[in-house]
Amino acid sequence: MTTRRLTTAQALVTFLTRQYTERDGRRRRLIAATWGIFGHGNVAGIGQALLESGTGPRAAMPYHQGRNEQAMVHAAVGYARQSRRLSAHAVTTSIGPGATNLVTGAALATVNRLPVLLLPGDVFATRPADPVLQQLEVPYAGDMSVNDTLRPVSRYFDRVTRPEALMPTALQAMRVLADPAETGAVTLALPQDVQAEAYDWPEDFFAERVWQVGRARPDRHALAGAVHALSTARRPLVVAGGGVHHSEAEDALRAFAEATGVPVASTQAGKGSLPYDHPCDVGGIGHTGTATADDLARTADLVIGVGTRWSDFTTASSTLFQNPGVRFLNVNVTSFDAHKMAGTSLVADARAALGELTAALGDGFRVPSSYESEYGAARERWERRVDAAYEADGPNARPTQSQVLGALDSLVTGDDIVINAAGSLPGDLHKLWRTRSADQYHVEYGYSCMGYEIPAAIGVAMAAPGRPVWALVGDGTYLMNPTEIVTAVQENVPIKLVIIQNHGYASIGGLSESVGAERFGTAYRHRAEDGTYTGAPLPVDLAANAAALGLRVIRARTVGDLGEALAEARWSDVPTGVYVETETADTVSGPPPAQAWWDVPVAATATRPSAVKAREEYERQIAARRRYL
The missing domain is CATH 3.40.50.970 (Thiamin diphosphate (ThDP)-binding fold, Pyr/PP domains)
Known part of the structure; x- marks a missing residue:
């Protein structure tokens, strides 16, 4: 067997340059570049390996210099989202604070189902001295380091304590990054001595690998159930989430909406699934949504979630969908999300599922013309409110x-x-x-x-x-x-x-006022004589x-x-x-107020009148909460 003698870090960088994704016949680099801030935990390992890979525009692994570890993850996530999750960046840091600064960015990536590869340095695997600089001493666990803070916010985590252990874990890391149902932050913690250790690597480890990102098709029985649910609905509503964009399903959604007349609302991640001027687009939904979308949601008898994870902002903390007989149909590549809201589940790629659903319906279903006229008029009213705000x-x-x-x-x-x-x-x-x-x-x-x-x-x-x-x-x-x-x-x-x-923190200031906390601690102002932050800006x-x-x-x-x-x-x-x-220093003015509620618990006991009043309103709102079972 042919081998190549490289350090663990050099082998990892070489491996990453040979990984690709492919969807619909288009191939892309899975790890297109690496961000890095260097310290003693990675400068002689990953840092040296990146230098070995070349510099400048022709480098096998392009390198980008960051100033803050969390920010490097954010840059990588922005790249991955714009790349429809088909290409990602790696981020390397030293041990200690450099590694723990990754936690917020990792949480953001995993919450949003977006791929990023994290390569933090770690303390010595061989323990030549104990403790070493920046080592967290845990009396009950000798194998723990600060990098373990990344475990709960990573979709995959491993600590590479021997060079040969890199091979199976690197393949697992790529599998997770390329899998639309599994992706998020992937962390490979790299002890600084292991990074610099040499090993004879099989050449097969560096062969080009193409990770196929397929389009999972819906189960035919589930598809039949979805067709039946739609054929009996009178006021259906689509809620388009980020999965529409990740799947490049915008054209399929447009074709479905135009064939059926079903209106399309969007979550924050799904906005733009239809252009704003499309007749079926009714705008954002939920607490930050439009009156058009939220009013339709309150009376919808079938809600079709496409690529959404049903956050509390989208559902108005489970108060939005008030039709007594409302049912849910969830199209999602992730089974975990597809089964939320006790809905009928189409566990499938959004583009594939929408295409098959539209074809299965044929000419046999369209919403009543009165419903189309209703939401069309509501769209026009909302556009006038936008004009007024602008x-x-x-x-x-x-x-x-x-x-x-x-x-x-x-x-x-x-x-x-x-x-x-x-x-x-x-x-x-x-x-x-x-x-x-x-x-x-x-x-x-x-x-x-x-x-x-x-x-x-x-x-x-x-x-x-x-x-x-x-x-x-x-x-x-x-x-x-x-x-x-x-x-x-x-x-x-x-x-x-x-x-x-x-x-100041204008958004939280407004929220604070609404829950009876009187904008406490939200203004960027000098202290006044009474000690509050109510002085001059x-x-x-x-x-x-x-x-x-x-x-x-x-x-x-x-x-x-x-x-x-x-x-x-x-x-x-x-x-x-x-x-x-902006014109107003303490309040946000201009846009229409929230068109749906959001659950932020209010103090159950208080002496200040603002909090007492806010609690009364809170109890009125929570009476509308539902569990969709």
Whole structure:
């Protein structure tokens, strides 16, 4: 048997360069690049191996330098989502804090069912000294390290304590990354001595491998049940989730909707499954949804979930679907998600299942024309509300947050990609944004992780070169994780950053007020004499901060300034930011209020009147909760 003598790290990097996915005849690199920050736990192992693989654009394994370990994972996740989960990035860190900084990013990836390969260094397997620098001493377990914090947030975890152990675990790692029903964060913890140890590797380990990403077809009996459920429904509603995009099922969904007249609502991950101006698109659903979609959901007799995991925002904490006889039909590649809501399950690829369902129905089913007229009129009413939220008082007015979105909406085309994750913006975007293409809307709301947007924009831009990529952030999110601005500048990735200054955690401030907590601890202000944060706004200049990190920044003070600044940023070929202070410092104004409830428990006993009143409203709302059995 032919062998090759390499270190464990060199063997791993070589192995990763030979892995591919293939779906519908298109082949892609499974691990297209590696992000890394080096310390003593990986510099002589993975770091040296990456150098051995080459440098520059012709490197066998391209390398990207990050500034924050969590942010590197976010960039990798942004890349994977834009790549429809068919291509991913690896992330390597040193041991200790470098490794534990991965936990938040790993959780985000796994919650959102998105692939990323994590390669943290680990303490010595051979234990030449005990303890070593950054070793967590656990009295009851000698084989535990800080990397074990990654176990619960990883879809697959292993610690490679011998070189030869890499071979089976590397193959398992690729299997999970490439499997749409299993994917998420995959962690291979690599002791620093094992990384540098040499071994004679079989050449077969480095052979090209193609991981087929098939399109699982629905069981014929389950398909017959789905056809029967639809044929007897009078008010069906599709809820399109992220699985529609991952499966590239947008055309299949459009064909189904046009053949049947069934309206299509969307989750945060599924928005854009139909373009906003399609007659069957009724907008976002749930707590941050439109009145059109939520009103239809309350009376739907059949709810068809396609690629959704049915989060509490989507179901309005199990209060949204109120028809006494409502049934659920779930199309999902993951059995775990397909069986939620006690629904009829089509465990299958979304595109394959929708195609077969449409064909099986033939010309035998269409919703009543009165139903189509009903939701068509409701769509028009909602569009007028969007127009009102976007409309400014004039070019010299300071914009509200929804008017910022309106200014951007008037500028973009289907080429633009808009990224957001946390704060009040996801709610405004879900209700108001007019999505023009299948991949324009990129809101990470499974984990709603502050600090995701800027690094994710870099990953998305790498996966979609030449397209305008916008990262929308509030001041709270910006202060969480601005470090990758430096990476964008270094790599000249021309992301467009919109920084909205509203002096605090505006979203949580509004939520705090609604649950009787009176916006406590949510404003970015000096302390007043009574000790509360109700003094003057902090003199923090985020535009100057971003400029100091190398970003080209344009300040916009008025609606007129904003339109010009956004247009200039869109055509810029360097990383560019637009800084705007919105009209209201303490509240988010402009968009319609929530059209459905969300369960955030309110204090059962309190002396302050605001909390007492909020508890009364909470008890009224929870009376509508249902268990779908």
